[in-house]
Amino acid sequence: xxxxxIAAHRRWIVASLVAIVLLALAPLWLAPFHVxxxxxxxxxxxxxxxxxxxxxxxxxxxxxxxxxxGLGAFSAALSMPALAGLPPLAAFLVALAIGCIACGVLxxxxxxxxxxxxxxxxxxxxxxxxxxxxxxxNNLDFLKGSMGVTLPAIVPRAIDPATWFYYAFLIAxxxxxxxxxxxxxxxxxxxxxxxxxDEDTARMLGVPTERYKIMMFVLSAMLAGLFGIIYAWSLxxxxxxxxxxxxxxxxxxxxxxxxxxxxxxxxxxxxLLMVVLTQVVLGQLLDIHMMLxxxxxxxxxxxxxxxxxxxxxxxRRARRGEGAP
Amino acid sequence: MTxxxxxxxxxxxxxxxxxxxxxxxxxxxxxxxxxxxxxxGAGKSTLFNLITGYLAPTxxxxxxxxxxxxxxxxxxxxxxxxxxxxxxxxxxxxLSVLDNVRIGALFGKSGARDVARVTAEALxxxxxxxxxDRPALSLTVGYLRRLxxxxxxxxxxxxxxxxxxxxxxxxxxxxxxxxxxxxVRAAGVTILLVEHDMTAVMAVSDQVFVLDAGTKIxxxxxxxxxxxxxxxxxxxxxxxxxxx
Numbered sequence: 001x002x003x004x005x006i007a008a009h010r011r012w013i014v015a016s017l018v019a020i021v022l023l024a025l026a027p028l029w030l031a032p033f034h035v036x037x038x039x040x041x042x043x044x045x046x047x048x049x050x051x052x053x054x055x056x057x058x059x060x061x062x063x064x065x066x067x068x069x070g071l072g073a074f075s076a077a078l079s080m081p082a083l084a085g086l087p088p089l090a091a092f093l094v095a096l097a098i099g100c101i102a103c104g105v106l107x108x109x110x111x112x113x114x115x116x117x118x119x120x121x122x123x124x125x126x127x128x129x130x131x132x133x134x135x136x137x138n139n140l141d142f143l144k145g146s147m148g149v150t151l152p153a154i155v156p157r158a159i160d161p162a163t164w165f166y167y168a169f170l171i172a173x174x175x176x177x178x179x180x181x182x183x184x185x186x187x188x189x190x191x192x193x194x195x196x197x198d199e200d201t202a203r204m205l206g207v208p209t210e211r212y213k214i215m216m217f218v219l220s221a222m223l224a225g226l227f228g229i230i231y232a233w234s235l236x237x238x239x240x241x242x243x244x245x246x247x248x249x250x251x252x253x254x255x256x257x258x259x260x261x262x263x264x265x266x267x268x269x270x271x272l273l274m275v276v277l278t279q280v281v282l283g284q285l286l287d288i289h290m291m292l293x294x295x296x297x298x299x300x301x302x303x304x305x306x307x308x309x310x311x312x313x314x315x316r317r318a319r320r321g322e323g324a325p
Numbered sequence: 326m327t328x329x330x331x332x333x334x335x336x337x338x339x340x341x342x343x344x345x346x347x348x349x350x351x352x353x354x355x356x357x358x359x360x361x362x363x364x365x366g367a368g369k370s371t372l373f374n375l376i377t378g379y380l381a382p383t384x385x386x387x388x389x390x391x392x393x394x395x396x397x398x399x400x401x402x403x404x405x406x407x408x409x410x411x412x413x414x415x416x417x418x419x420l421s422v423l424d425n426v427r428i429g430a431l432f433g434k435s436g437a438r439d440v441a442r443v444t445a446e447a448l449x450x451x452x453x454x455x456x457x458d459r460p461a462l463s464l465t466v467g468y469l470r471r472l473x474x475x476x477x478x479x480x481x482x483x484x485x486x487x488x489x490x491x492x493x494x495x496x497x498x499x500x501x502x503x504x505x506x507x508x509v510r511a512a513g514v515t516i517l518l519v520e521h522d523m524t525a526v527m528a529v530s531d532q533v534f535v536l537d538a539g540t541k542i543x544x545x546x547x548x549x550x551x552x553x554x555x556x557x558x559x560x561x562x563x564x565x566x567x568x569x
Contacts, residue, residue, distance in 0.1 A: 187431050187432075190424070190427065190428050190431050191428070191431070191432060193417070193420065193424075193428075194417060194428045194432075197417035197418065197419060197420060198415060198417055200415075201415040201417070202428075202432075203399055203400050203403075204377070204399055204400075204403060204409060205403060205408075205428060205429055205432050205433065205476065205480065206400050206403035206404045206432035206433055206480065207400065207428070207432045208400060209400070
């Protein structure tokens with residue numbers, strides 16, 4: 001299936017490779033401020049893609065993926081003292097693995113009961129999960145959520161940290177895109193779409209709905225954790241307030257929705273559009289930029305309820321004159 | 326014919342106090358089309374739900390080949406080779422006809438092997454090839470029924486349960502469905518049909534089972550069943566009862 005998927009999407013793959021090369025070269029000529037905007041874009045796109053693996057493909061909209069960003073960040077941060085014997089970069093990579101595994105374990109532990117909920121009930125339950133995890137992290141003293149944790153520097157002196165983290169986010173985002181592509185074009189991806197469209201019918205056709213949902217929930221959580229960890233190190237110092245952020249949870253959904261739910265290009269376009277608009281274009285208008293962002297969101301949702309990709313697809317279909325009879 | 330493919334032994338289903346299925350035994354011969362008929366509320370749909378694992382029988386056993394399936398989850402039963410086409414078509418509305426059928430092929434008995442070929446064959450048998458790229462939600466009722474059949478066939482089942490595939494269709498459409506069912510049987514698939522359209526039942530059935538109020542009251546060829554006084558009574562009301 002994967003081979004067929006690659007063959008069928010050759011143009012997209014070539015375009016993605018070109019985009020990746022351009023993104024890899026970009027820091028050579030970008031101003032420092034724009035490197036940070038680039039970081040923001042890669043982080044946003046990567047998180048939206050991680051969310052899409054469950055929310056976009058299977059239609060299980062998590063409103064609380066920030067739980068995994070925070071959990072990943074803190075479990076990696078708190079394991080650093082135990083890794084003090086290793087060279088900084090090696091210690092970071094081990095902590096990265098520990099953080100991702102912690103997210104996977106939490107997701108697996110709550111998957112069975114929580115994935116029995118459908119639609120808005122699952123969304124609300126995940127919102128609850130993120131609140132509980134954030135509160136625990138904040139209030140249990142040994143988890144240092146309110147006091148905060150300082151993270152050891154890992155970037156070599158010769159390299160600008162902003163550039164180093166730009167590449168770290170780039171690698172994580174490309175990895176997430178590759179995983180999401182493999183999922184989408186495989187048998188499992190078709191099963192997830194069937195679950196999204198009609199879960200009971202999917203089960204009747206032999207789709208192992210429970211197993212698929214749990215697997216994707218765990219995968220999506222681990223990838224969200226991965227970004228949370230890199231993000232934490234890019235900050236250098238974290239409190240529970242800086243990683244358990246509700247706006248993270250919301251933005252993953254908003255970017256996927258704006259670009260087009262269920263697609264791979266959608267979350268990337270959505271993140272690009274919103275990050276460029278809010279950081280670059282509207283950044284000049286500090287007083288009213290949140291208001292303009294809000295107006296823009298409403299306008300986009302009204303004009304393109306199926307996201308930008310859906311909008312383009314419908315226009316093309318209309319031009320070919322394929323109306324529903 | 327190569328023996329019995331599905332065998333229900335003394336199957337009963339009670340919903341609290343209500344007896345929906347009462348001590349029904351049925352054997353389906355492999356490679357045949359059998360029809361399940363009976364007045365509304367006779368228990369036909371309940372019987373389908375029991376076979377596909379949506380419901381578990383209160384008593385009795387169901388065997389598919391040598392395997393006992395009456396306690397298995399739905400998706401296991403589907404994977405064994407029992408597919409169901411619903412009367413109220415349940416397509417994946419946003420997906421194309423092709424994608425709908427492909428999901429049947431991917432998760433049915435054929436597994437992930439030869440998906441493209443199995444999908445194409447199912448589209449051909451049901452005459453849907455020209456509509457492959459259309460979204461399912463744009464199809465008419467008649468074509469939705471075909472899609473329902475195509476998706477079930479693509480799963481490569483050994484047994485196909487078809488729930489009123491002709492309900493609400495006109496004569497031409499009914500004839501097309503009948504032709505599809507014959508082609509499916511010719512490919513070696515056993516079919517169990519629930520149908521109200523007697524023209525269709527008479528045209529395709531090798532064997533007919535008649536249910537009334539949860540009890541099997543007759544079985545045999547279409548011709549014998551049609552003349553069975555109990556069947557006539559069940560459908561038209563008992564003459565002696567009316568007189569009383």
